[in-house]
Amino acid sequence: MTANFSGDNSSTDLLIEHRREIADLLQRIKNRRLQVFGLYATPIALIVTLLAWAGSKIFIWLHGDTPTAVNSVFAAAVFILGVASVIQGLAEFGSGSPWEDSETSVRGLKLDLSLAEEKHVLEARRHTPPVSDRQASYKERIPGEIARLRKESRHYRRLHLLMQWLLFISSAAITAVTAWYDPPQPAKGALIGLGATVTIIAAAAGYFKPRERAFNLQQTADSIEQHTTALELGISPYSAAGEEENLKTYAATVEGLRAEQRMREQQLDQPQQGQQQVI
Template sequence: MTRSQNALDGGSIADEIIGYRREIADLSQRIKNRRLQVLALYGTPITLLLLILSWAGLKVFIWLHGDTPSAVNGICFAGVVVLALATGAQFYGEFDSEMWEDSGTSVRELKLELALAEERHVLEIRQRTPPPQDRQASYKEKLPAEVSRLRQDSTHYRRLHLLMQWLLFVSSAAISAVTAWYDPPQPAKGVLIGLGFTVTVITAAAGYFKPRERAFNLQQTADSIQQHITALELGIAPYNASQEKVNLELFATTVEGLRAEQRMREQQLDQPQQGQQQVI
């Protein structure tokens, strides 16, 4: 009876926390939508006014003593009509209907609602914080997704590195081939310029972004985390203590250390070469 009651209490707590997170996500999306609505509400009539002034300016400064070309008149007239219709529809949606969810609501009010929802979420979490052992066990269950993300990023950078290297190989070989084929190379100057530009850009990009090093670091971190996950599941060293609490605490500490090292390596790769030498 006690277990079933605890399970029900745990389910209700989880539902409440999920409800707060959904409310926060909904408010965040509503703020984004409202910003776009306000931008369009003020930007469309301003654009309409600028278009009308530009149309009049073209007539006054360029075609004052002649007829404005029909193409210019057609484009400007079509733009005025479209912007006028858009302005009318937006003002109707803002003031005369319920088409928009937050019509008449300022972004500041939505931000205040979001801050209050986040505060309620934090207070609820503080009141119902599980013991450290439960949090460490939950942390362990979340790590496979983190390992998968690291491996996906590593694969992305590895493929980017391979693509850049193949483009570099092909462009370098093509420069020699085109130069040898044309003597003198006047008919292929454009091709040679384009190939040389490609080689320069790829070389500079590879040296700046370092996709190979990023792929290696990400794969190394993912493999290390996966190794510790396997050791914890099998109960082998260093997670062979008799108490599960000790193993989970050591596991969380070790994995966080690995993630901190990965973030430090990423920061070092983002720094210029002189800055990397100073850090090292």
């Protein structure tokens, strides 16, 4: 029994190590992309700045002196871009580079990532735990899923409230400005801006539907939490004698709720006519 437990721990540690390696490679690829972008984009920006400086002198101030402020701005930009280009070149090609993947292509890092993912799949297939253990671990991940749903629900609820308050304030401001300035010629620009704000916010609220998204997310989180509490208390529909049967029912129910949530999100993303056809 002890040997089996030790073997399970070693396989778990191995899978965790593979996940860490994959996460590290993903971060390294992201960093390397930024490094390569800066390595090539900074000299190009330097050349463009020099050409713009020369072009402004030729086409604008050919027969006069370039303003000191313009020269100062261009000189500062050239200096900063030149220093950045030198520093990045030394970091890329110099000895003792602070960059972890200097002189390494992004394609090579992607290949390492593919190999690491393949290794993880093979090890996971070799050390796949029984269904009951996977169902039990699934139950332990559900509180994080509930917290995520509630967080997204709060985000959309706050977005909806912000849109509504902007609509209220802008609509009231239009009436107030119109009544204050009669005729409204001095405040014509303000009225145009407020009217555009009302139109944009109303269109955005109708398109993104933050209120409906917040309601759906909160409803799904409450339903999953209700089933989790029922499973922990052993009440219907999880009152079977066997824990394995309860976990199986619980996993199927929660996955059904998550599938319904994804379907509602897809319906909200469709145009109004498409939603009516789906319904």
